[in-house]
Amino acid sequence: MVAVKETVEQVKQLDVDQYKYGFTTDLEVDKAPKGLNEDIVRFISAKKGEPQWMLDWRLDAFRRWKTMDEPQWARVHYPKIDFNDSYYYAAPKKNAAPKTLDDVDPAILDTYKKLGIPLREQELLAGVQTSKVAVDAVFDSVSVVTTFKEELKKAGVIFCSISEAIKDHPELVKKYLGSVVPVTDNYYATLNCAVFTDGSFVYIPEGTRCPMELSTYFRINEKNTGQFERTLIIAEKGSYVSYLEGCTAPQRDENQLHAAVVELVALDDAEIKYSTVQNWYPGDAEGKGGIYNFVTKRGDCRGANSKISWTQVETGSAITWKYPSCILRGDNSRGEFYSIAVSNGYQQVDSGTKMIHLGKNTTSRIISKGISAGKSQNTYRGQVSAHRKATNARNFTNCDSLLIGETCGAHTVPYLESKNASAVFEHEATTSKISEDQLFYCRQRGLSAEEATALIVNGFVKDVLQQLPMEFAVEAQKLISISLEGSVG
């Protein structure tokens, strides 16, 4: 019992001292005035030099947003957000319009380096990473640079910031933006439509296998600033892309808002693999500060035999509200959701997925592993539905929770809905605890309490870690240990 108490103590201490990415970068910034109104929406659009259609789209979204209410159904509690008490645009001044890496403020390059994301292509190649990864680096409200653009262009792949895409590829953006997550989908998504500032755009042409991993690294640096990113990925017929998203933010006493929208479109025989390692600042030991993460991620398996797979490792944020989903529209399409959600301290996680079976012979698989420690609350919320026409829809859901200590909570909220008698949904759920007997057994073999906890937790999440691209699996494993331990890592 003492062993468990000690572990729980260590786990409690994690946060501030353990959050390695809490530093800030001092930069001169270009900011919108504080607050949220139509002028701010116009300000953002003007800063981006957007065409009129984009501004109209934003203004329409903003007017609709004002009529909407914040959703209350999630198992998360926080004081009412004053949306006027925040900045909606902040960009490093020196970074007005960098063309190449040499134009990027060295302080920003340094920041990414410190975060373990080298942006210089030669550094990337010289590094330990075995395969190439192209990076779009988003700093507060702007994309500062996108690497390997030229090389990707040769393969016909478009990888750029969404701001550039709006200017350079308006026909694609017009066709697909808002086609997966409608403007009025939900409160936060609608807000995002009005004030999104940057994010990534990916287009993989027909029959193309993207020659390298693509990734976006989001960094919130400015105080009191919300980050509203927008990502759109389109995989044409028979194409394939693997995309990874990472996020961190400095330690701040105030809560900061992050409300992203990610839309994926997979056409016939295309496959998109989307992985996230989310490590926003979670708040301190008393639950002060941390990011409010309200995210709408959805993939549309629009074509026959298409496949979308979401893998997420969630360790950060004070509040996580996030349900990466798949609309299985094409016949024989497949959706996957693999998730590890770690909560500690006072973190609150309400996360899960939706698998919406519309086409025939569609299959989906959900593997969710929740780990709760400290005083955190961790909820899995998952919806699986089969439409009337979704003959032979199949879903398998496995949802496991692991509790560390006595003061945390784990909750599972599945919603199953089938309108087609041939649909088969399987649901398995377990809740377990790291037992003091298991810990003692490991320690008798020579492992310290922290090593033992890390080993047991890694065993618990193994199935999901295996889904991550190799380079990131190791990173994620370390991150999970750091999130849970006082002294490991």
Next chain:
Amino acid sequence: MLEIRNLHVAIEDGSKKILNGLNLTIRDGEVAAIMGPNGSGKSTLSYVIAGKDDYEVLDGEILLDGKNLLEMEPDERAAAGVFLAFQYPLEIPGVATMTFLKAALNAQRKGRGEDELTTPDFMRRVKAGAEKLGIPQDMLKRGLNVGFSGGEKKRMEILQMALLEPSIGILDETDSGLDIDALKIVSEGVNALRSAKRSFLVITHYQRLLNYIVPDTVHVMSKGQIVRTGGKELALELEANGYADYVTNAAA
């Protein structure tokens, strides 16, 4: 050498006393057997030596080669040479047996200030050890003890002991759940580890095990004390007469 003097132990919350002034010395290279009725405190003794938290030591000391074990954490005791083969080995889902063995071995080496083993070196040792105990290779890839039969779990305990090379191996009813062939294999595994420096504390209910692992000394435990000590023939006597004498004696 393991020396236990006047050991008094209660359950952590103080509600029940289990060991009542236990004395026991095991010399280097000695195999000591402990027999005794259910609930007499045999497993408790093994847990207290290994450092389990559920118990409170009220008095007495435990020294391993002169070092005070009671001041050490369980993992420090392991690195100092204490190994406990559990009566009921625990399952660790998702952690491949091989991974666990490597983590344990390297943690102990680190604890003793030694270098980690190289992977080929480690693999060689595991393979050789597993073969001797009749443990198939694919079992080493499975989650530790997950879905293992009772007998397989016990063999795995002995494999761990062989790899970790402790100075005292405590076997808590390792024979229970073993079929006759497995009993022989496991006993051979233990005998192969016997050496002039390594001692064993073998807890068992059955004289049969002691035909294979022949003890130097046999101790009878009752109500948290060693109430009689003798040679290997004492086990035969117990088998014939049971514990009736000791239970009443200790109570008197």
